[in-house]
């Protein structure tokens with residue numbers, strides 16, 4: 001049985017007054033694709049940022065390969081981050097560089113490789129995401145889906161141990177969606193990576209994940225392999241994976257009673 | 268009453284916290300030994316966009332201000348038969364005051380606002396976050412070269428401003444109004460001290476530090492939305508300009524009295 005690369009224990013995180021997570025625990029096994037699903041605005045991106053050390057939790061532990069992320073010094077955190085990589089929801093390409101330069105950036109920053117080797121590495125990564133032909137374009141000349149794929153090439157440029165994908169499927173056409181689904185799986189298996197996929201695209205996640213966590217209401221409401229998830233008889237889980245709008249998972253941001261607000265005015 | 272005291276207290280705390288954050292941003296950006304191989308190209312690129320691209324506005328403004336100074340100065344001096352003092356009058360005004368101050372104000376508007384907006388937009392589009400996740404410190408990678416470039420470029424721009432101002436004054440005073448060429452230069456040379464040039468230089472260095480610091484901090488600390496960026500840009504220019512004028516008074520009082 002393989003060990004866990006990331007372990008989250010009793011994590012509590014509040015944003016101003018609002019509680020985003022209330023004592024959740026989960027673990028990301030090494031070498032597997034773990035998916036985190038949940039309705040929009042529940043805090044999935046927030047969870048990835050917590051794992052990357054960009055946000056500090058109020059309490060709890062986030063262990064990455066034995067290092068407790070919230071307690072690391074600035075330098076130690078930067079060392080640990082060299083071993084992880086994150087695909088941002090928006091892509092977050094550097095707008096002043098071409099696609100090629102974007103992918104080459106992390107390699108140039110963290111290695112002293114000669115230019116001809118960097119070139120080969122960049123070409124390989126771009127070929128993988130199907131954007132070798134677009135390498136001289138600037139990010140402003142890419143479509144949203146292309147930008148996401150370019151960002152994916154940049155995220156895997158240094159073959160990290162852990163990749164966190166924030167909504168990798170959003171904005172992709174069915175063909176590139178299929179390509180990305182396969183890519184996540186292949187990268188994971190071929191390079192021995194550990195992947196965390198945050199998404200609400202149920203069928204895609206079901207098809208690649210080894211293990212799935214479903215978050216809602218500040219905690220984990222369901223977990224298991226895709227087969228187990230489908231069979232779970234929790235109402236919450238069933239509503240989410242079937243995409244029913246009527247059920248125990250609220251679609252609305254917490255608010256006052258609708259009728260009272262309409263009658264009583266804004267304040 | 269209690270409300271007002273509360274408001275005062277909160278404002279004071281906010282101001283101090285802001286100063287602390289600004290000091291932290293600058294401190295972490297520049298408190299390391301720069302890596303020459305990686306840092307130098309970034310620095311040069313920023314000197315181009317911050318300094319070289321500001322040259323036109325600085326040169327044009329300097330020339331015109333020198334020309335206006337000569338015109339105004341001549342009409343006053345000629346009544347006393349003292350138009351021979353036009354040279355030192357113009358040179359001292361430019362070197363001591365107008366060179367450093369006007370350059371700083373123009374620089375805040377031309378380059379400072381651009382720096383704030385650029386860094387703010389990098390924050391809003393998560394470029395700074397993604398740098399952090401790639402284990403590249405945005406303070407060192409983005410903030411430091413921009414700060415050094417501004418700090419380095421502005422005193423040079425101020426020197427160019429003063430130089431062109433004097434040439435503009437020569438154009439108007441000597442070529443047009445007929446002040447004697449020899450008197451113009453020789454009186455200027457004997458009346459202007461090396462110390463005037465040094466003191467003007469100190470002023471420009473202080474202004475360069477303040478204007479660039481405010482510009483990069485405002486961008487780094489902005490609220491990452493379009494409204495937040497627009498507010499940060501405005502307050503970067505306004506605060507830098509006011510601070511330059513305030514500091515100019517203090518520095519003048521300290522150095523020239």
Ligand SMILES: Nc1ncnc2c1ncn2[C@@H]1O[C@H](COP(=O)(O)OP(=O)(O)OP(=O)(O)O)[C@@H](O)[C@H]1O
Pocket residue numbers: 015020039040041042043044045046047089
């Ligand atoms: N900078 C912020 N300041 C305050 N609250 C925030 C901030 N960013 C996010 N939030 C709040 O935190 C909650 C979780 O946000 P998060 O971006 O993690 O959601 P998400 O699950 O990734 O949603 P989506 O699927 O739509 O991307 C949201 O409800 C949002 O209101």
Ligand SMILES: [Mg+2]
Pocket residue numbers: 044045046089166
């Ligand atoms: Mg999100």
